[in-house]
Amino acid sequence: MPLDNALTSAQWQAITITERVNSAISIASIAFIALTYLTTPCFNKPINRLIFFAGFGNLGTCIAALIADIGPLSGPDSPVCQAQAFFVQMFLGVDGLWAFCMAINVYLAFFRGFSVEQFKRLDMWYLLFCYGLSFLPALIFVFVSATDRGRVYGPATIWCWISERWNSLRFAFLYAWIWLAIGFALAIYIRAGIVIYQRRRQLSGFLNPLNENPFKAVVTTEVHVTSEPLGEEGISSLPAPAVAALPFSDPRPQAQYQADVDVATDYTSNTSDKTVRYPDLPALLQVRSYTRQVAQDSVNPEAWLYARVAFLFYIALIITWIPSSINRIYSLARPGEVSFALSYMASFLFPLQAFWNLVVYVITSRRACENLMRRWFFGGRGIRETEIMIREDGTQVMKKRMERIERLGSEDPIVW
Structure with missing residues (x-):
């Protein structure tokens, strides 16, 4: 039977299957990122390091999506529903925080001249910020309940999360700071874009994929x-x-x-x-x-490719969060109604976050991936x-x- 009166059994089945299939795709993507990053030195670039760290959050979201309708069917007070809701609150918005950290790195590289080694020293702080900021409310909500509204965590259409009766918490502890991070990142990219535009004649090869990679660990x-x-x-x-x-x-x-x-x-x-x-x-x-020569004379050369790749990560984040945010606005405008189209888009895009990150990862490491394929299929020396x-x-x-x-x-x- 459907978990929500606004959705039919066929619609709910479509959402459940989509969540699980896309979660499997993302788990395979996470495995590829982790294996190549940990075992192949040429994948170990500063931007890839942050994508690797973001993979832990993507894995948590995939676990919640694999549980799918089992959580709501188990009831709001069941351990399965509460655990699923914790995973959603803990990990769903982590990519937004990593996009925020990447934007900070773009700013530091463009306007403060930070080097690769200086970025490495920030990694631990970024880890604490991204996962610590998510962990605190996710854990607290497990223990919060009210007589008139029940527990914070409960069925939320496509899975267990913050229940409809606590809808304001969804905005305050997820959507609000996700869009703040998106807005902050956009401001940095606009400013960096102005710098790039001002030097576009000098950096005519900036978007040329055959240009050398200025942002790898260079000694x-x-x-x-x-x-x-x-x-x-x-x-x-x-x-x-x-x-x-x-x-x-x-x-x-x-x-x-x-x-x-x-x-x-x-x-x-x-x-x-x-x-x-x-x-x-x-x-x-x-x-x-020429790109490196001009960059060395004007701006930290490590900023150029980093900004390009960080912006791709940012675009992937926008693709994921716009439909879900529209769905939240729809639920506020029409209380008690559920849009199957918007709910399906959310169930389709959220589990695919790791896949979009893999696309960015492969674009960043295109030559390394080509080498890896030669190694695997043609016996190259690596x-x-x-x-x-x-x-x-x-x-x-x-x-x-x-x-x-x-x-x-x-x-x-x-x-x-």
Whole structure:
């Protein structure tokens, strides 16, 4: 029989099946995010770290959605209904809080120049904020009841949550702060968008997916290059450096490795009897990403990709919460009535939060995902992360700035 007089048995069955199917999809998405983030270094980016943390909240929402109609059918005082309601209140709005934290990071990166390491130090505070803010009301509501309205937690159309008699608490402890977070994030993205717009001519490649990824954990190493006469054994007497290369998929054969080098185009070295001027460096070593160059001169380069990905996460949040918010407004305007269309949209979108996060995660780590697929299906060697080592045993040296970079391909040549 239907749990609400406004819904037929067929409608309720459609809602229940949708909740469970979409929850299964999201659980698979959470598993993929967790496995790749924890086991594959190239997925370990600052923005991915927050998506990984948000996965715990998505899992809680999926558990509540899998329970589906079992909670309401068990009765408002049953442990199943109370547990389901706790999970909904605890985890449903966590993605909104993570979007808020991502917006804060965008602000800190664009306007305060925060680095990757500084972001890492904020992670624990974000975890406490997102899950602590949800936990307190979720736990308190378990013990709150009133003679005229009963317990706070009870049947709420598609599952157990805050009951209709306590409808105001839904707005005060979920919808209100979700939309405050959305509004705050929007203000930051508008301000960041103005900055991007002002530099759009310089950053013409900002939205180009083939641009280098400026927001990965980068370690800058001072490398000393020594100029010295070769011994009788020639170049073969020098130890081969360990190298690493950037992830590119162009099939054209090129050099074995490459690096982002910031050096002058010519330089000199004093030997015992004369000064030798070396020719200009090859053009390949003089090429630098225009996006990175402009970003380094103006705004923290780590902000560019972070803002783009955080905004995608924000869009996914908007897609999820607009239909549900309309449904809440409808319930206020028409007390006692239930819209099947709006209820079905909520049951469809809420369990899919982790799937939308996976879409953002894959977009963020597209090259890493391509490498992972090659590893799984074509036997590629996967990831090898090393640092360039160059021998330093002379008196005259030239300093170069090289960035530690990752090899993301298999054994195929790495090209620009």
